[in-house]
Amino acid sequence: MLHKQLIRRLDLITLQLFVAVHEEGTLTRAASREAIAVSAASKRLMELEEVLGVALFSRTAKGMSLTGAGETLLHHARRMLAEVEKVGIEVGEHLQGLRGYVRMLANLSAIIQFLPEDLHSFVSTHLRVKVDLEERPSTGVVEGIIDGVADLGICTMDSDTKDLFSVPYRHDRLAVVMRPDHPLANRAQVAFSETLPYDHIGLHAASSINSRVHAAANALGESLRVRIHVPGFDAVCRMVQANMGIGVLPYKAYELFGQGLGLTVVPLTDDWSHRTLLLVVRERDALSPVSRLLFDHLQLNE
Structure with missing residues (x-):
């Protein structure tokens, strides 16, 4: 009897709402995102909890967070929704070609240097695929992928990627940019230690480059100006x-x-100035067909 009741309650709208409440943190924001009245959304969640016989969320003044049972349902809900999307996409392929929607998070370096051309070449081939790209620092990319905010992420290799699946995306090299009249401007290359006597323009505190240059200065027993x-x-x-x-x-x-x-650039000689950017996902085999296509398109083939 419970099995039949569960099948009736686990409709796609309720599952999407359940995932949205987890990602948004409140029922009001989740209902707005899914275009459902708050009262109707509340009723759906209450009925789902009733048929399961467990509380899925802890409700506080600050919002809603998953219980242990909720974490278990979240894992299965995401898989079920991904499978439904897969069915729709694969059936649709017979009619008008592959279509779908991919959510991405990437750090500033990837967005500025590589993704414009990489995404252009992808969507030029897959005209019906839409990509939602959001910039986050590398640590935020990892957190977002773990939380299910996006399907694919790009971060630096020195990030703690937890248990995410990762492959190389691209390589880049850090350098020092300066005015042509700067004392170091005529150098072919320069060690980071030689830049420490001069004032630096720093990126925001959460950026991986900011972390790297401060760590390098600390390793030299110096403070970055x-x-x-x-x-x-x-x-x-x-x-x-x-x-x-x-x-x-x-x-x-x-x-x-x-x-x-009109500025001048001088490459750094330090080993840490050579970076690898990673493409990260929760589970490669669990990606939707369109996400898997983009994943395969973006990963570095060396």
């Missing part, structure tokens, strides 16, 4: 142009933003 923090590579280059200091950024970011401002 950060004159100002800015949110992106373009802002670093503008501050350098205004003679506020020097900045560390990927070489390709200099080509995109600094070269046109």
Whole structure:
């Protein structure tokens, strides 16, 4: 009897609502996201908990969080919704070609340097696939993939990727951008230690580059002279142009933003300046067909 009741209650709308409440943290935001009245959403959750005989959420003034039973249902709900999407996509292929929706999280370096061309080549081939891309620092990318906010993520290799499945995405190299009249501007390459006597333009505190340069300075027993923090590579280059200091950024970011401002770039000799970006997912085999297509398209083939 419980089995039949469960089948009736586990409709797709209820499952999507359940996942949305977990991801949004409140019933109100989840109901808005799923275009359901709050009262109707509340009723669906209550009926689901009644038929299961367990509480799925702990309800507090700050919001709703999963219980142990809720964590178990979340695992199965995501698999079930992914399978339904897979059925729809594979049937649809017979009519008008592959279609679908992929959610991505990526750090600034990947978005600026590589993803525009990589995504263009992908959607040019798969015209009916839509990609939702959100920028987050590498640690935020990992957290988002674990929490199910997105299907694919790109972060730096030195990130703690927990139990996520990962493959190399791209390689880049960090360099120092400066004005042409800077004392280091005529060097073919420079050690990071040689930049420490000068003021630096720092990226935001959560960025992996910011963490790397501070860690490198600490390893040398020095403090980094950060004159100002800015949110992106373009802002670093503008501050350098205004003679506020020097900045560390990927070489390709200099080509995109600094070269046109008349700035000079000098590669770093330090081993940590050579970076690998990772493509991360929860489970490769559990990806939807369109997510798997994009995953295969993006992973580095060396």
